[in-house]
Amino acid sequence: MSVGFSQNDNPTHRGQLYLFIGIVTALFLLLAVRLFYFQVISGEEYRAHSERNRIRPVVIEALRGQIMDRNGVVLAENRPSYTIAAAPFETSDETVDYLGELTGREARAIRMRIRDPSVNRFNPLPVQRNVSYEIACRVEEHLPDLPGVLVQVTPGRMYATGTLASHVLGYVSEINQQELDGLSEAGYRSGDIIGKTGVEKAFEHHLRGQNGMEFMEVNARGQELGPLPGMPALLPQSGNNVYLTLDARVQAVAEEAIPDSLAGALVAVDPMTGAVIAIVSRPGFDPNLFTGRIPQETWDSLANHPLKPLLDRTLDGQYPPASTMKIVTASAALDEHVVTPSTLLRPCNHGYQFGNRWAGCWTPGHGSLPFRDAMAQSCDVYFYQVGHQLGLERWSRYARGFGLGTPTGFDVGDEQSGLVPDTDYYDPAENRVWTPGKILNLAIGQGELLVTPLQMAMLTAAVANGGTLYRPFILDRVESAGGETVETSESSIKDTLSVSPETLRLIRESLISVVNEGTARSAQLPYAQLAGKTGTAENPHGDSHSWFVAYAPAESPRIAVAAIMENAPSGSAVPVVRQVVDTWLSLEPRPVAGRIDGGYSEDAAP
Template identity: 45%
Template sequence: MTAFYSKEDRSKMAVGLFSLLLVAVMMRLFYLQVISHAAYTQVAEENYIRVVPLEAPRGLLYDRNGKLLVSNRPSYSIYFIPYQIKNPEEAFKDLSLKLNLSLATPSQLLRGQSKSKYQPIRLLRDVDFKTICVLEENSLDLPGIIYQVERARRYPPRGRGSHLLGYVAEISEAELTRFSHLGYRSGDLMGKKGVERQYDYLLRGQPGVSYLKVTAQGRILGPAGSREPVPPKPGADIRLTIDWELQSMAESLIAFYGSGAAVAVDPESGEILALVSQPNFDPNLFTGVLLDTVWQRLASDSLHPLLNRCLQGTYPPASTFKILTAAAGLESGRVTTRTLFRTCRGGLAFGNRVFKCWRPQGHGQLTLMDAIAQSCDVYFYQLGEEIGLDLWSDYARRSFFGRLTGIDLPSELSGIIPSRAYFDEEYGEGKWTRTLIVNLAIGQGEVLVTPLQMAVFFAAIANGGEVLEPHLIRQTKYPDGRLVRARGELLGPLPFSPNTLGIMKAALVKAVNGARGTGRAAILPSVTVAGKTGTAQNPHGEDHAWFCCFAPAQDPQIAIAIVVENAGHGGAVAAPIAREMMATYFGGQSPLPGPEEALMSEGEDLWWGE
């Protein structure tokens, strides 16, 4: 049935076929230019408009006297533009060879990036100038790799205040999913520890954005006229309660002994004057390329430099807790200042076990005041037995031990105040002896406190019984000039009458100034110091040295708690540190010999000051 078509028919068929194809092309054009027009318009804009995020200048941190502690400095960041890199795996390998840096894999970087492939993605933050020079030299071999000047944090040198200041780093993926409702975006900087973390919402400000017109070759032609840039809103500046002079000198002193913590509080306001944890770490390490080796060293250090011992270190309070045991005895009426117990002959037997006093030759028979001043263990064993576990732990809890102080820093620990319920849980009901209270009464055994709790407690004794919430922020200065003063909250009163508090104070004064006081190393010539030493037994090594105090006794302006790990007696190690701190705080020079080596390097700090 081979049909022959006339010329007419064939021309009609040809025209028909052509028309069919022409209509197909026109429909395609209609689809592209009318139906998908909006989508393609957007892609075309993404093509030539480079969205440049403008990071907001992060708020600055000052100490209570207006000394600049944490500022921003210019730094270089390396970016890459995905579409200009044909083979990312190879390009990154090449780059990391040329710059001698290890890089994340491209897939890691591209994950979570919803941006167009024309937008630069940050590869490295805060690289050094040498790296930028190498990059410039090789710029022809490294298409799609660019750098930009940004801000990076500048922290005090030698890790001073690292635990309280914290540091910032790029937000992690886990944090991004957790905090995305707070407006964080991929690549943002975020406070990771300390004040930087706690007050990130004040410090970070709000990023802006600018729009640049860019050619396919990456040449920037200037601002894209079609979109208005949004300037960034800077973060708020914060004036901390910290006295930097006090902080620095306390850090040097603790560092001299190795590890430990010191907390100084203003008893009237709850303001933290110094918050020292040693060993510390250098927050400047986290601003840019954090080498794996550096992180490994920090994380695996047996001294745990990342731990903030002030609020995360829990220690037995040792003899510093005798003041609480004594107050509990007085307040409950179980003893008076005249009550006498059995004579201290260097130890005392309870049941079939002998509990030793720290002084092998014994203290003789002491009154309450002298027992505190001389820190007689035998007296307090008997006082503890007299009070009993329930009453003792009740007073300790009502003195705000065993719970969080509520300081404005993340990750605080509450410590442990053992109670009947606690022991039942630990050992099983009825499977523990009542003599456990004997040990608790001298602050040993299972009782654990943080140096911060001790400082808050001593501040409360000093101010007449008010337990104040400790805090680090004194004033916030918003970018519009508004100043907001922060105030500490009253957590509650100590469970002690003014009479009891008076006796406690007197006993603490005697413990430092009395002829046989254990804290004589803390005596200052012009100021009366009230304090209590402690020597915490440590099953893993040398004893921890404690000293807690406040001064001046009549009108307290500072309360201090110090613990020095594995350093020996509180009276010999911790008390002199407290004395130096108070001397600094009150502006007096102390002639007593101290760890001079640690103090000598102080002058260097001035270069980054105001």
């Protein structure tokens, strides 16, 4: 110790510090004792353990939640499937080559997966899912020559009803690198199954569940000896079951009503809530094809099919709405007092002269018709003149007001917006030149105007329910595997039509005329009044498309439908819609949660 320094600022209380030294010494002694116990007393045991065995943490995959329709009919479920997995650390390149020979998958692909530096080297990774029973047996037999490889029975996705509702259900497949980069925090690993499209993708977080893990003892040759004693398995948690508002019976009727040789789409919703009853895009595909590795020729035949079965026409198909657009044009004209119900315009003489251009109508000579007959007969000349008087600005404002040009807000997502041309749209710099004649085409739903079948269904529902534009939804409720309700959907309002009740009343009357004495007489049902509007969309690439939008019963609507049949004669969509409406109205109505909470009473206009 140094002496001779009077100033000592050291704040230390010696007593406290000896206590501190005592504690540190005690802790070091504790660690020493622990090491002595492990290394000297139990050392032999641990050494034997480490030489004899390795431990392999094996993921137990969770059951994916089931998807049901509104009545509990199972649409997607699980079935046992064989998966070949390999623990990257234990699997040599020779083993990979041999495994490739046995399973018929290129060894390079397997190597790419298990040699990826970002994977956990000790957890076996699935290298080939959904292998056949024969291949699983062949690998199982050769396991002694395949150190590090294992054959697992894992839950595989099965779509019980085959192609039914294939587009909206979507499908699952192995996660890709891009998805993995975004989701590594959520616990996804290479080779995991993930929802790729439709409901499977939109409600992935509900359906997925949580994987478990068990700790297997493995001998020096990589064979599992059984679970490690004293290390209980972490059990997986099954995903939640998802109930849809879809009715499988109506869906099936609608799918069968559109012949296989044709492409088309149909959307049926509950006009009082926006709940989707049926949503059909044809032709369909079998989502079961995607759960394993899809053979190249199957993929090619789907991708190169002239009718594009993989395209979801209900959300991604964009068509001119044709004469169904007259609902919007007429609403604008009546609401803006451009015409009254009794106004007679220039006569239709298989068309009329607009400036130096002849604008044709679809049938020889309607003459001068009042509003309701013009609607019932779908006289183009009447709507040309109405459109011309409205002008682009007012017309496009009403088109947007009816929900066109923007996504509907469907809970499955990934939908197109369509296109409503307005004054901003016509920009010569963009090579989109406005000419006064264009409004004529737009007024009858042709020209640049594009809509999706889902948008038309919601528009029809809004007319049916008295002016409420709902967001369409397909999720009814989510239940845990144990049957507890986790989440319940409620219907939500996107917008309210800004047209007067009187205008809507006139529109609804005219839509009844369309069915009773107009272009959709084949839609009539003996026991219920339908109201609707037909359309024939000109298609520059081939035959025209046939539209029909309708709701029923007209006095208290319970279903609103929009349907389009591609390249089909005028009126082809009418019997399809009639059949769907007939099926729905004949079924005993079952309440859906959304309807109870969603305000049948409050939001629905009389």
